[in-house]
Amino acid sequence: MIAIGTYIKIQRMKQKMTLGELSEGIVSLSYLSKIENQKTEPHEDILKKLCNRLCITKDQHQDEEIGRLCENWYELLDESNDRQEMEEAYREIQELMDTNYSNHFIMFEIHTIKYFLLIHRTDLAADKIRHLRESAGTFSIEEQYFWNLFNGRYSFFVQNYYHSMYQYKKAEKITESYRLSERIEADLKYYMSMTHSKLRNSLEAIEYAGEALKLYMEQYNFLCCARAHNILGICYCHIKLYEKAIKNFTLGLQLAETIHDKIIIQTIHQNLGYLYASKGDSTKAIAYYKKVLNNPGVPASNKLEVTTLLVREYYHANYYDEAEEYINYGLKQFYDMEDKQPYIVYKYILRSYHYLLEEKFSYFEQLLIDHLLPLLKRQKDYGNYILYSELLAKHYENISNYKNAAQYYREASQTYKHIAHL
Structure with missing residues (x-):
């Protein structure tokens, strides 16, 4: 049963009503403050008056219908599912929630965090977290689990990987004494593997991805198996076990092609491009990156990221005309975006290579020193921080500025040692 005080408080805040206006x-x-903070239980007549003022009715039959709709919606909350279908289901439930007292209210509110992340509205997810945080102490054990899980997902989306892992560990702790479904526990292990991978904790990521894969295999969940193989491929690539990486990418690709999931197919193609780039095989890397770009269903943000990788590969393989062509293509993708701020790092990278090709070396140095490297450090993107520190160092070395070359080689080395000890 939902705590009535928590329900009243959240509904009041959603309707932007003050304590005074409701009471x-x-x-x-x-007294209303005590009700909202679980310090007293309201009499039935008081509860009825508060609900009337909030324009809320209490109908057991409606609550059962809301519960059924919620369960169906929770199953839809996956990036592989149709966004319009998710949105329509959300609106239907929200309309019922706005006018009916429901025991499913808190769980629905918590799941909207995940929903907002799936539709790329991190601002709405942040607002929802802020509104729910004051009431989190009244959540049931199951509600606490999903509260921690989706807080972790939000932190992952905004690249705060340490806080993401902290939230996942709290969720994992709950599973030690509270049994959830194997699918739910498998998802947590998968999310933890993703976060460990971002933190370059490759061995931990491999362990969690392997555990998730085993559970997904028992459920015959081919999509999630493909995703787990993809994470394993990334992690083996990080530790330069390329044959194991290729094996996992290949298995993931076979599963994704079997179920015709375009998102995971393009993700694995991109990661295979990265793998061959790491091995120094530019021909294969370029071929896989272009497979992603030639897919008409790829979102603009993904195209921008892959274009940046393609430019880097063309440049280092001395295909300068092709590099310039894709620089222009990538910058057009960037300037056509409505919300540019999350992707500004790609603009900086593309501009960096443009200045190198145009031999505008002072612009190149200024861009990396003042903008790109500080941004990568703030985002804790240590892999790219190392790569572009070395690019700057090599540039200084080429123009015989050995003092600055040594400084940025040292920056790259120290960062590499840092991530090795994380």
């Missing part, structure tokens, strides 16, 4: 003529302001 006026019904109870004292201090």
Whole structure:
């Protein structure tokens, strides 16, 4: 059962109503505060008056229908599912929630965090987290699990990987004494493997991805198996076990092609491009990157990221005309975006190679020193920080500025040692 005080408080805040506006003529302001903070239980007549003021009714039959709709919606909350279908289901439930007292209210509110992340509205996810945080102490054990899980997902989306792992560990702790479904526990292990991978904790990521894969295999969940193989491929690539990486990417690709999931197919193609780039095989790297770009269903943000990788590969393989062509293509993708701020790092990278090709070396140095390297450090993107520190160092070495070359080689080395000890 939902804590009635928590329900009243969240509904009041959603309707932008003050304590005074809700309590006026019904109870004292201090008494309403006690109700909302679980310090007293309201009498039935008071509860009815508060719900009437909030334009909420209590109907057991409606609550059962809301529960059924919620369960169906939770199953839809996956990036592989149709966004319009998710949105329509959300609106239907939200309309019912706005006018009906429901025991499913808190769980629905918590799941909207995941929903907002799936539709790329991190601002709405942040607002939802802020509104729910004050009431988190009243959540049931199962609600606490999903609260921690989706807080972790939000932190992952905004690249705060340490906080993401902290939230996942709290969720994992709950599973030690509270049994959830194997699918739910497998998802947690998969999310933890992704976060360990971002933190370059490759061995931990491999362990969690392997555990998730085993559970997904028992459920015959081919999509999630493909995703787990993809993470394993990334991690083996990080530790330069390329044959194991290729094996996992290949298995993931076979599963994704079997179920015709375009998202995971393009993701694995991109990661195979990265793998061959790491091995120094530019021909294969370029071929896989272009497979992604030639897919008409690829989102603009993914195209921008892959274009940046393609430019880097063309440049280092001395295909300068092709590099310039894709620089222009990538910058057009960037300037056509409505929300540019999350992707500004790609603009900086593309501009960096443009200045190198145009031999505008002072612009190149200024861009890396003042903008690109500080941004990568703030984002804790240590892999790219190392790569572009070395690019700057090599540039200084080529123009015989050995003092600055030594400084940025040292920066790259120290960062590499840092991530090795994380």
